[in-house]
Amino acid sequence: MFLLVQRFGELMRKLWNPRNFKAHVSPHxxxxxVVLCSKKTFQITKQGDGVDFLSWFLNALHSAxxxxxxxxKTDVFQGSTRIFIKKLPHPDLPxxxxxxxxxxxxxxxxxxxxxxxxxxxxxxxxxxxxxxNEQLIIPQVxxxxxxxxxxxxxxxxxxxxxxxxxxxxxxxxxxxxxxxxEKNPTIVNFPITNVDLREYLFEEVQAVxxxxxxxxxxxxxHDGKPSEGSYRxxxxxxGTGKWYELQDLQVTDILPQMIMLLEAYIQxxxxxxxxxxxxxxx
Numbered sequence: 363m364f365l366l367v368q369r370f371g372e373l374m375r376k377l378w379n380p381r382n383f384k385a386h387v388s389p390h391x392x393x394x395x396v397v398l399c400s401k402k403t404f405q406i407t408k409q410g411d412g413v414d415f416l417s418w419f420l421n422a423l424h425s426a427x428x429x430x431x432x433x434x435k436t437d438v439f440q441g442s443t444r445i446f447i448k449k450l451p452h453p454d455l456p457x458x459x460x461x462x463x464x465x466x467x468x469x470x471x472x473x474x475x476x477x478x479x480x481x482x483x484x485x486x487x488x489x490x491x492x493x494x495n496e497q498l499i500i501p502q503v504x505x506x507x508x509x510x511x512x513x514x515x516x517x518x519x520x521x522x523x524x525x526x527x528x529x530x531x532x533x534x535x536x537x538x539x540x541x542x543x544e545k546n547p548t549i550v551n552f553p554i555t556n557v558d559l560r561e562y563l564f565e566e567v568q569a570v571x572x573x574x575x576x577x578x579x580x581x582x583x584h585d586g587k588p589s590e591g592s593y594r595x596x597x598x599x600x601g602t603g604k605w606y607e608l609q610d611l612q613v614t615d616i617l618p619q620m621i622m623l624l625e626a627y628i629q630x631x632x633x634x635x636x637x638x639x640x641x642x643x644x
Contacts, residue, residue: 363426369395370423412582412593412628420479441536442477443512444564450525475533480628483508484518485548505552512562532562535571535633545588549625554578554618557631573633580630581621596621 369392376387393406399422404410420439448471451460463469486503510516514531560574568574581596595608596616607616 363399363422366395366399366422367426409590409592412584416480416628424479439479439536440477440534441481441532442475442534443530443532444473444475444514446471446473446514446529446531448472448527450519450527453525477534478536481512483550484511485546485550487546500547500549502549502551505550505557508550509559509562514562514564531564532559533564533567535559535563535574545584547625549623552578552622552626552629554621573635575634576631577634578621578629579632581624581626582628583624584627593627596624 373387373389373392376382396404396419397406400418403418404415424440449469451463451469455463485508486501511518512530512532514529517527517529520526520528555577557576557578558574559576560568560571563571563574579598579600583594583596585591585594592609597606597608598604599606605616605618605621607614
């Protein structure tokens with residue numbers, strides 16, 4: 363796996379080398395390392411899933427650098443959260459039986475701490491029916507509505523062979539179901555600057571995190587069916603504050619207002635330091 367670290371480091375140094383006289387950098391050696399280290403799970407000739415690759419890549423770097431759950435090597439990408447879990451009685455039990463079970467230790471709320479490389483947000487279920495004009499409704503939801511998952515109050519029911527209620531709260535910063543893969547067309551309304559995550563932190567750790575404001579720097583979209591389709595990337599050029607759309611070798615300008623109207627799949631946010639000004643405009 364260290365080959366992956368080596369090739370990734372070489373690619374980053376080429377990209378950011380101020381003395382690089384070429385107008386482009388080839389990622390071919392890095393991609394070959396991905397194919398080899400993933401045992402051909404991700405291949406140059408075959409499109410893979412963006413979330414699957416991101417998860418594998420960050421964890422592979424973490425492990426190759428000698429990181430463990432206790433020993434963090436990719437700390438810049440890692441946050442942590444507290445997960446509160448409460449077991450639920452079977453829904454078919456009578457009310458008296460449920461009440462008795464809730465007093466057992468097995469059904470008391472427990473708390474575990476877990477690290478994360480990225481946060482997954484749950485979209486509301488897409489509507490099944492057309493509106494009165496026989497038009498399919500494309501629902502919209504504000505970003506902060508689905509971020510409420512991490513406020514420490516909102517409970518989410520997790521259905522397995524045993525049902526649980528879970529709630530999450532962040533302690534350190536930084537849709538798919540069990541039957542078939544489907545694509546949720548819900549559009550998330552989000553700002554591209556000034557997203558403050560302070561209210562999702564525990565009160566005792568808010569003082570530790572002086573900087574909790576993030577700006578969007580990259581947005582990955584998926585067009586087409588879940589099993590096929592293609593990806594497009596929106597990326598901020600930090601030097602000029604302009605946004606560009608990338609698809610394969612095609613690069614075009616795009617207005618930041620257009621990014622907020624499109625279906626996002628993966629988003630990369632950068633924490634803003636206190637002495638850092640907003641270069642993206644309003």
